[in-house]
Amino acid sequence: xxxxxxxxxxxxxxxxxxxxxxxxxxxxxxxxxxxxxxxxxxxxxxxxxxxxxxxxxxxxxxxxxxxxxxxxxxxxxxxxxxxxxxxxxxxxxxxxxxxxxxxxxxxxxxxxxxxxxxxxxxxxxxxxxxxxxxxxxxxxxxxxxxxxxxxxxxxxxxxxxxxxxxxxxxxxxxxxxxxxxxxxxxxxxxxxxxxxxxxxxxxxxxxxxxxxxxxxxxxxxxxxxxxxxxxxxxxxxxxxxxxxxxxxxxxxxxxxxxxxxxxxxxxxxxxxxxxxx
Amino acid sequence: xxxxxxxxxxxxxxxxxxxxxxxxxxxxxxxxxxxxxxxxxxxxxxxxxxxxxxxxxxxxxxxxxxxxxxxxxxxxxxxxxxxxxxxxxxxxxxxxxxxxxxxxxxxxxxxxxxxxxxxxxxxxxxxxxxxxxxxxxxxxxxxxxxxxxxxxxxxxxxxxxxxxxxxxxxxxxxxxxxxxxxxxxxxxxxxxxxxxxxxxxxxxxxxxxxxxxxxxxxxxxxxxxxxxxxxxxxxxxxxxxxxxxxxxxxxxxxxxxxxxxxxxxxxxxxxxxxxxxxxxxxxxxxxxxxxxxxxxxxxxxxxxxxxxxxxxxxxxxxxxxxxxxxxxxxxxxxxxxxxxxxxxxxxxxxxxxxxxxxxxxxxxxxxxxxxxxxx
Numbered sequence: 001x002x003x004x005x006x007x008x009x010x011x012x013x014x015x016x017x018x019x020x021x022x023x024x025x026x027x028x029x030x031x032x033x034x035x036x037x038x039x040x041x042x043x044x045x046x047x048x049x050x051x052x053x054x055x056x057x058x059x060x061x062x063x064x065x066x067x068x069x070x071x072x073x074x075x076x077x078x079x080x081x082x083x084x085x086x087x088x089x090x091x092x093x094x095x096x097x098x099x100x101x102x103x104x105x106x107x108x109x110x111x112x113x114x115x116x117x118x119x120x121x122x123x124x125x126x127x128x129x130x131x132x133x134x135x136x137x138x139x140x141x142x143x144x145x146x147x148x149x150x151x152x153x154x155x156x157x158x159x160x161x162x163x164x165x166x167x168x169x170x171x172x173x174x175x176x177x178x179x180x181x182x183x184x185x186x187x188x189x190x191x192x193x194x195x196x197x198x199x200x201x202x203x204x205x206x207x208x209x210x211x212x213x214x215x216x217x218x219x220x221x222x223x224x225x226x227x228x229x230x231x232x233x234x235x236x237x238x239x240x241x242x243x244x245x246x247x248x249x250x251x252x253x254x255x256x257x258x259x260x261x262x263x264x265x266x267x268x269x270x271x272x273x274x275x276x277x
Numbered sequence: 278x279x280x281x282x283x284x285x286x287x288x289x290x291x292x293x294x295x296x297x298x299x300x301x302x303x304x305x306x307x308x309x310x311x312x313x314x315x316x317x318x319x320x321x322x323x324x325x326x327x328x329x330x331x332x333x334x335x336x337x338x339x340x341x342x343x344x345x346x347x348x349x350x351x352x353x354x355x356x357x358x359x360x361x362x363x364x365x366x367x368x369x370x371x372x373x374x375x376x377x378x379x380x381x382x383x384x385x386x387x388x389x390x391x392x393x394x395x396x397x398x399x400x401x402x403x404x405x406x407x408x409x410x411x412x413x414x415x416x417x418x419x420x421x422x423x424x425x426x427x428x429x430x431x432x433x434x435x436x437x438x439x440x441x442x443x444x445x446x447x448x449x450x451x452x453x454x455x456x457x458x459x460x461x462x463x464x465x466x467x468x469x470x471x472x473x474x475x476x477x478x479x480x481x482x483x484x485x486x487x488x489x490x491x492x493x494x495x496x497x498x499x500x501x502x503x504x505x506x507x508x509x510x511x512x513x514x515x516x517x518x519x520x521x522x523x524x525x526x527x528x529x530x531x532x533x534x535x536x537x538x539x540x541x542x543x544x545x546x547x548x549x550x551x552x553x554x555x556x557x558x559x560x561x562x563x564x565x566x567x568x569x570x571x572x573x574x575x576x577x578x579x580x581x582x583x584x585x586x587x588x589x590x591x592x593x594x595x596x597x598x599x600x601x602x603x604x605x606x607x608x609x610x611x612x613x614x615x616x617x618x619x620x621x622x623x624x625x626x627x628x629x630x631x632x633x634x635x636x637x638x639x640x641x642x643x644x645x646x647x648x649x650x651x652x
Contacts, residue, residue: 177329178362180349182427183379192375196366 038255045248067249076234077253083145083220083230084213087152091213092206094153095160096198103168118158128154129222136223144225151219156212160205167201207261214257278341280305280463281326281431286335288321288487295321297487299335303431303465308457310466310474312510313484319467320359322484323433326465327356340430350379355424356433360440361416363408369419370395370404376427394422397456414445418452425460434466438473450476471511475499483507503546505638508558515564515611517557517583518640521549529637533557534607538583538632545637554640557583563634564613566601569625581632587611589624603628 015022048058067073098117102110120128132154136147175197179189195202217232224230229237235250279302288296296318303309313319324330326337328349337345344352355376364372370391377387395401398418408416417437424432438446454477457464468474474481475495483490483498483506491503495511502508505516523530528539529549540557549555569586587605594600601613603626613628620626 172360172362174358174360174362175364177349178356178358178364179375181327181329181354181356182376182423183350184375185348185350188379193364193366 041248041251042255045245045252047245047248063245063249066244066246067253070246073231073234073246073250076229076231079228080214080230080232083148083152084210084216087149087156087213088206088210090149090153091156091160091209092164092202095157095164095205095209096202098157098161099165099168102165103171117161120154121158125218126222129219132219133222137225144223144227147223148220151223152213152216155216155219156209159212160209163205163208164198164201167198171197204265207265211258211261215254279303280307280340281465282336282338282341283322283326284336284338286322286325286337287333288318288325288330289333294487296325296332299484299487299489301482301489301492303463306461306463308454308464308466308477308479309482310468310478310480311482311484312468312471312474314469314510317469317484318487319469319484320435323356323435323465323467326431327354327433328352353430354433355427355429355431356435357417357420357424357437359435359437361420361437363416363419363423365407365409367408368404369400369406369408369411372408372419373404373422373426375423380427390426391422394426397425397459398422398452413441414449417441417449421453421456425456425462428460429462431463431465434464434468436468436470439468439470446473447476453477475511481511483510485510501546502558502636505556505558508636508638513561513612514558515561517559517608517611519555519557519637521551521553521555524549524551531555531557531637533583534585539581540632540635540637544632544635547639549637549639556638556640558636558638559583559630559634561600561612562598562614564611564615564628564630566603566613566615566620567627567629568620569627582629583632583635584627584629586625586627589620589622589626592620592622 045063046059046061048060048062098113101107102114129151132147132151136142136150137144142150171194175193176189179193180186184192215232216230217236220230221233221236224233231250231253235247238244238247238250281303283299283301286296286299287294299318299322301309311319311322321330325332325345326339328344328347328351332345335345336343339353364375367375370388373394374387374391377390382390391404395404398421400415400418400422403411403415403419408419411419420437438449441449450473453464453466466474466477478495480492480494481498482492485506490510491498491507498507498511502511502514505514508514509516517533519531519533521529522532522537525542527542529542529545531538531540545555585605585607587603589601590604590610591602592599595614598614598616599619601615601620603611603613605611605628611628
């Protein structure tokens with residue numbers, strides 16, 4: 001037994017015996033860093049007092065009431081939804097079509113399409129934001145609303161495609177043959193066999209797109225111009241001028257939206273069916 | 278008029294000719310198997326009949342109507358897929374009723390016919406389950422029911438039994454035959470497993486390298502194989518190399534080592550001429566094995582017998598028979614299936630078989646001799 005072995009042996013024995021406990025410790029640590037700030041934020045949304053200070057003197061629902069009475073904030077939510085809902089619909093449709101095409105067909109520019117669709121992830125947001133202002137508003141002269149929806153679609157398409165594509169790739173094409181063999185044409189096969197089987201991926205892609213779009217700030221800030229602010233832009237404006245605990249409340253709203261999306265995804269996609277396969 | 282008529286069917290994938298000028302017929306109510314090793318093109322033939330592949334050339338007529346060019350959903354055939362391809366998002370009953378739904382059968386009738394099919398494949402009460410909850414054999418039955426419920430002219434099988442264990446496979450073979458008779462449907466079955474093919478089929482189409490080797494009943498293929506390939510593929514065969522030394526009206530003289538044996542003329546499949554190199558093939562069960570006592574070492578032309586001495590190298594019991602591997606001095610390794618005698622490994626033995634039991638194939642020939650050759 002070498003010297004090194006003798007030195008490391010106790011450590012190895014320790015890791016052998018405590019492997020699962022060490023793994024637990026790491027997981028707890030990661031989760032803590034992830035969730036503690038968010039937990040503090042949720043906690044602070046109940047804090048009394050006009051400034052962001054920890055710990056608060058007293059707990060209260062006061063800022064929730066302020067938020068609910070704040071027409072500007074509620075308008076911002078409505079504004080966000082009028083952009084995010086159509087943008088999500090367009091994104092899911094396009095991303096599903098892209099995924100279908102990339103999975104099924106070999107066509108000229110297939111690899112380029114994949115790259116182009118994912119490119120917006122790599123290009124700095126600010127660069128694209130500026131480019132969009134110049135192109136949509138300047139060159140094309142599109143209305144602000146249309147520009148923003150297009151911007152949101154561009155922002156969310158790469159993520160939705162990346163989520164939807166694997167479900168197409170793992171889908172057993174033999175099922176489509178079986179469907180056609182049993183008398184269903186191409187369209188009926190897609191509707192009755194392909195879509196139900198890739199649906200979990202499509203829903204997941206849609207929920208991701210919606211969450212991203214709901215939170216989208218940079219493109220919106222550039223393209224939207226002087227119109228009604230979306231919720232992220234509204235928060236930004238608030239923080240710039242006066243920081244109130246109401247911002248915490250709005251953050252909790254964001255959190256609530258995200259959690260709701262995930263729960264909806266789970267209930268819609270019958271995850272337990274996937275787990276059983 | 279045949280139910281299915283295939284003429285000159287050819288499929289090329291780039292430079293590869295997967296199916297080469299294939300002709301065969303399937304009559305109404307028949308159970309026909311396409312038998313061939315992996316890569317012989319048998320699945321491609323089936324997929325062209327189903328409509329999943331377009332032939333490069335040739336005709337496929339179903340009920341006298343040309344179907345090449347029409348999509349799978351317009352053909353009156355249904356397929357049982359190799360991996361079954363049951364719809365995971367539908368229940369067993371919905372799987373079976375899928376085809377009926379596509380053809381617009383009302384829900385009531387659909388339910389009734391699905392129910393009847395479940396009975397037919399002995400899965401009563403399984404309708405509401407998910408396919409994933411069923412065993413392999415049960416899934417096979419669902420796949421079969423899903424094809425049969427549409428009452429197609431022809432049901433295609435793409436080796437669906439290959440994933441089952443031997444016992445279950447044999448059971449499903451019996452079930453297939455029963456269901457084929459009960460539903461009075463025509464089956465076209467593709468497999469590489471000669472055991473399955475021999476057990477279930479009325480007729481066989483033997484395919485190798487994209488070309489048809491022989492078409493015939495199980496008995497025809499076993500008793501008068503048209504080529505060494507068929508002889509080898511349908512049951513075991515021993516092959517001894519030889520040379521033709523004489524061709525007469527009724528007999529052929531063969532040199533198979535140190536002697537000449539005379540065999541009947543019709544033992545040779547197709548034409549043979551003097552000096553042709555040939556394979557002399559004999560089934561293991563026709564080989565006799567005796568203790569090597571007397572020195573009867575040379576093939577004896579007079580009594581029309583092939584014989585050689587050798588040493589027992591292996592033996593295995595197969596129910597009532599024993600299979601012996603015998604290393605002969607003259608012809609290398611041969612196998613013999615015998616019932617009564619018992620030999621030990623390393624025993625010296627004499628093997629012999631009658632000239633009347635052999636088939637002779639030209640070695641350099643293309644092997645695809647006439648079907649009416651042989652005995």
